[in-house]
Amino acid sequence: MSEALSIPGWRHLYSGKVRDLYASEDPADTRILVVASDRVSAFDFVLSPGIPQKGELLTTLSTWWFDRLDDVPNHIVEGDIPDAVAGRAMLAMALEMLPVECVVRGYITGSGWAEYVEGGTVCGIPLPAGLKNGDRLPQPLFTPAYKAPMGEHDENISFEKVVELVGAERAAQLRDTSLSLYARAAAIAEEKGLILADTKFEFGTDADGTLRVADEVLTSDSSRYWDASTWESGSTPEERMASFDKQIVRDWLAAHWDKQGEPPALPEEVVAKTADRYRELIDRLTA
Structure with missing residues (x-):
């Protein structure tokens, strides 16, 4: 992982897989600078x-x-972004982050499909027989995961485990807010000819205990987006699930790496195709 940038007036706090966090050197300024890197x-x-x-x-x-x-x-809070990271940073309030990734699945694919093939469930939730890879689920599922520390693997958990982690009231709030956000975002995407197959949200609480959506939201990194017209007409899973996210990267790795040791370097064409799909998604959504 590359070293964090030196940004005048800001002190580096933490680097995740994709984002770097900075705190203001002014003790009176409690805002956090969230910088999105080019890491994938x-x-x-x-x-x-x-x-x-x-x-x-x-x-x-x-x-x-x-x-x-x-x-x-x-x-999100208002303020000027430092020139060094203009265009790829957000100013945010400092939150107490909750250790739960709030995944919502509206369609079956990926690890959910693999589990379904094996036992008819997704994250332990029983589903009807006869589903195909890429099918729309009878209703969106809240399938949370435990946010593992850096360097460790996230772990799918039950709703009961979320209750243990954050309490019954907060767990219900996480579930209901995530499902509501997904439904609204999926409807907006549908108007643009896109399917929001799944996504994940992260939440934190402010000093008053208010639950707030944090980190990124509904991006190509945290979500699967498909072309709706291709999904309706596709005859194979690959055709049905023409994606606007990093599925290109996942697919290449799955074909060229056995998940042992360090992953291989991505070829230039995979990098270029991924960047193009990210740009196309933004163009289609914002048109």
Whole structure:
């Protein structure tokens, strides 16, 4: 992982798989600077090389979605972004982050499909027989995961485990807010000829205990987007699920890496195709 930038007036706090966090050097300023890098991750590994301009693309899309879902409290605050990270950073309030990734699945694919094939369930939730890869689920599912520390693998957990982690009232709030945000975002995407197959949200609480959507929201990194027309007409899973996200990266890794040791470097054509799909998603959503 590359070293964090030196940004005048800001002190580096933490680097995740994709984002770097900074605190103001002014003790009176409690805001956090959230900088999206060009790093790309898959299967809990940061890969090489990064995706050119990915940080700007993710920030553009997150900001666009935050603006459309602004009736739900989020972490964005007003202020000037330092020139060094202009276009790929957001100013945010400091939150107490909850250790739960709030995944919502509206369609069956990926690890959910693999589990369904094996036992007819997704994250332990029984589903009807006869579903095909890429099918729409009878209703969206809330399938949370435990946010593992850096370097460890996230773990799918039951709703009961979420209750143990954050309490019954907060767990219900996480579930209901996530499902509501997904439904609204999926409807907006549908108007643009896109399917929001699944996504994940992260939440934190402010000093008053208010739950706020944080980190990124509904980006190509945190979501699966498909072309609706291709999904309706496709005869194979690959045709049905023509994606606007990092599925290209996942697919290449799955074909060229046995998940042992460090993953191989991404070829130039995979990097270029991924960047193109990220840009196309933004163009289609914001047109």
